[in-house]
Amino acid sequence: MTTATERPPRRSPRYWTRIALLVAAGLLSEWARANADATTAADASLGEDHEPSSSLRVAVPLQIDYPLLERLLVTQLFTGPEQSRDVLEDPSSCSQVVLSEPNVSPSDSKIDLLADVNARIGFGSTGNCATMLTWKGRIGISGIPEARSDGTALGFSPERVWLMNPAGQTVNNPQIQALAESSVRGIFERFTVDLKPQIQSIEEFLPDVLPDHSKDQIETLLSTLRVGELRATEQVLSAEITFEVDPLSTALEPERALSEDELAAWEERWQLMDSLLVLTVKHYAAATQLQELRDALLEVLIESRYRLRDALSVEPSTDEEQDLVRDWFLQSWQSLAPILQRIGLDQPGQEHLLLISVIAATDALEALDQLGPSVGLDISASGLRRLARMINGSAGDDLLNYSDALDPELRQLFEDSFESTDISFDWRWDLSFFPKAFAASDDRLNSWAPKRQELAEYLPLVAVLLEESIDNAIASRKLDSAYQELFRRLVYTTAWQESCWRHYTVSKDQKLVPLRSGTGDVGLMQINERVWRGFYDQQRLRWDIAYNSDAGAEVLIDYLMKYAIRKGEHKQNGGVSNLARSSYSTYNGGPSKVARYRSSKASTYGKKVDTAFWTKYQQVAAGNELAVSTCLGGDLSGPAIVSRGKSSRNKQGTSQSSTHSPTQSLIQSSVVTPQSFTLQLGVFSTLEAARSFVTQQSLGEDAVVRQRRTVDTSQYLVVYGVYKTREEAETARKNLTRLQPWIRQFSDI
Structure with missing residues (x-):
């Protein structure tokens, strides 16, 4: 625990690299006070009893990328045809110095603006001009970044102006140089990045996440803001910003179990967190046409869901376990932030600056979280709703509803993630993703918790169901024939590993209920309801064995194609069978666990699970699918389906024969x-x-x-x-x- 006089105990690399835009969105409001006199003024405002040494110090790097600066520069200054600007603005139009094609880049801790120049110097009146000189080339303006408008805006102070020929070589043209010195400097000085909207957002957000701090304490936090020298690095415009926050004077309560009301509030909070991530992913996925970025958003969401599943597997208490969920939320945002910034750069106008409000707010959470529990950081429901409104306006509150229903936008995002864009999936919106394997047997399996003496009859029927899910997954995703048999074995083995081919069990009160794990996995393929919320209808996952089978096969083929094959797991020691092992590691642990099966750093649990899968997979590969009966108390062996046949297929995929039966x-x-x-x-x-x-x-x-x-x-x-x-x-x-x-x-x- 951090005491009032200690420095923060945690300083991870993530802390220094992902805080990035914290100040850009909210804390720059105090830049003008970043001098020695501000310290005295701040201390005086707190009264005689205030002890500055009791505060905890936070250092935050501000990072603004150059493409954003360039876009804002063009938006403000280069408003003429094809991004041009006449810097002379001669009423007679006899003289013009037109700048175009601006480019912003760093140089020796300064910012350089380079632009094409088309100059004409003349005299006379409108329509009756005499040209004295024309010149084409390039112009460079070097500026020093500075804070403006009492720290609520960012600008640049021009330092040097120079001319170049079209080849980029410096030239001396006194007449053009004189015009440039007098006009270009003034234009460059006008460039301002207004951060007032972001400042207001953060000022409104901080009280929601520091509920135990008074208004005076919040204002004091802002008054202690310090900013160092702004510096143009090769990658970003950066500065180190520091501020101080008072720890809570009340001692923290000892760790204990949550009360019923606290448990309900805790559950509402993590559900709001998950809903906020979904809202963010859907909102920004709709804002870009780049499938690469849409895929990245989807992967972050699914990976975060796996980590949420793990975080919720621990019984919550007032301290430690709640932090697991908070850490999950902050880590998820750290993964989202760079993707959102890339998407934001493609948005018109001031949209990217609005995005900074969201990123800065979550970076502020991370910065405060680094100070430890003594600060009293609380990611409250009101704070989450405020973040939602930053993302999607006033509609944000309504979009944070936590629902088990299938979400068409998430479903479409999942479908679009496959490379085979020529496949139409519209037919699936009736929520029956694949055709049912059979009719008479299907109804029975949907109400059957098999007894040991029924296994010889039950297991072959499940095998038929799995085969149908396999066939349809292969057809819909166009899986290469070289991997189809491996995929079949993968699905069989996963169903064995997850459920022993069962979908239902009998409860203590003798009711038929879906097979369910303590972490929220359900049914034949043990589809995790939290991980796949919105992607599948959860009621059907529970009560429709065919739907559950289809979903499991679809997730597995997704992991096989997008992760195992694409990342080249079959090129590692072990060969092609690695693809099955990798796909299951991902199925069990999430996209980040694609190589868990071969990692020496895998957890004891992960190694145990992957070893068990591999043992079962080898049985299935040897044609002994019915060995699954052993985990249900049976002793069957051999193939679950006696023969799968080798029918030839025409171009439409249907069997053909030259004679009638x-x-x-x-x-x-x-x-x-x-x-x-x-x-x-x-x-x-x-x-x-x-x-x-x-x-x-x-x-x-x-x-x-x-x-x-x-x-x-x-x-x-x-x-x-x-x-x-x-x-x-x-x-x-x-x-x-x-x-x-x-x-x-x-x-x-």
Whole structure:
């Protein structure tokens, strides 16, 4: 704990590099007081009992990038055609010195403005000018950065002006030089970066995050602001800003468990934090057309969700565990800030300066957090709502609602992150991401917590469901054929590792409930509800096994393609199988854990989980998927599906054959009457799904797919055999009990 006379105990590299724009948005309001007299004045204003040595000192680097300065310069000064400016402003227009194509760059701790010059010197009156001299070249103006307007604005004091020929060589032209000295200096002196809106935002924000500090203490904090010499580095315009903040006089309470009311407030706060990150990601993703930046925003959000999951896995208390969530929030913003700055640079007008308000506010949180608990930093609900309004105006409050529903904007951002932009996903908005694998078995799996004696029947049905999710994920994402078998094994093994192929279990009060972990993972694929909030419908993740299976396959193929393959994990020692191991490490730990499976620095927990996955994966790769039964008390072995077949496919991906099957021939012949019987094995929404089922179940030539049209849709029935009597159909049915066939007459079909 930091005492009143100690320096802050924590000084991480992140602290010195990410505080960046803190002062730019709020603390520059006191620049004019950054001199020796300000110290005396500030101490006097606090009264005789104030002890300056009791304050905690904060040093904050201010960093403003040159592209922003250049854009603001153009916006203010170069308002003529094609970003030009006539610096003479001669009423007769007989003489002109037009600057264009401005460029801002650093030079020896100063700022240089370089621009093209097109000069014409003449005399006369409007429409009757005599030209004395013309000249084209370049001009350079060097300026010293300075604070202006009582510290609420930033400007530059011109120091030197020089001329260059088009090749960039310095030249001496006394007439043009004299005009430049008298006019260009004045123009450059007018350039001002107004920071009043950002200052006001921070001044309003600080009381929300320092609720135990009085108004006088907040004002004192600002009055102690100090700014060193502004310096133009090779990368940014920087300065070290310092200020002091008083620690709380009241001793902190000892760590204890939260009360019921405190727990409710704590839960509301982390939900608001998560909602604010979502609002930020969606708002700025919509502000850029660069897919690279949209992908980066999405990755930060998903990675932050994994860390939130871990932070919430610890029972909260008044001190330490709440800090875990606060650290998560601050770290998430540190990851977002550089992406937001890049997006902001592409925005017109003053939009980037508005963005500084948001970044500066969160950097202020980080700076105060470094001082430790004695400062009493509190990221309150009102503070979070104020940040939301900075991002999206008055609508911010409404957009912080924490909802379990699917968010179309997040869903679209997720879809857009794939390289295959030619694939349309509009058909998924009915929330049924992939066609259902089967009908009769699907309903049973959605209400089945299997007992040990049922595993021989249950597990093959789950395998069929997983196969359908695998096939559709491969088709929708256009996964290269070289990785398709690996992906199939990956999905099988992940379902084994996560749930032992179960979606439901029986509660203590004998109710059927979705399988759920203590960290919020649910169902067959243990999709974490906090990580994937907004990307999937959480009610369907809980109560629809096929939906859960589809979601898990989709997340896995996302991690396989965007992380494991793209980052070249198959080029590491271990070869192609690394892709499966890497994809699962990411599935379990988030995008930052793509190489956890091979890292010597992985946590004990991470190593244990990855080792267990690899053991199971090797079983699946050997064709022993049914070994999953061992974690449910069974002793089955072998493949879950006897044969997957090797049907050839045409360009549309459908199976093709040169001859009709026996059943097909019988159906088309006069032997079949409306009173004949057959076995219906399933109803599917697509032809491909039906044919895939036939292949997966090794039904051979006796199975036929028949289309049945309704008013609005088409369905595809898989029927098996043709029988004259119900008794014959009943005898055949006994050989297919695992598929729960339905005896039907052709007249009913």
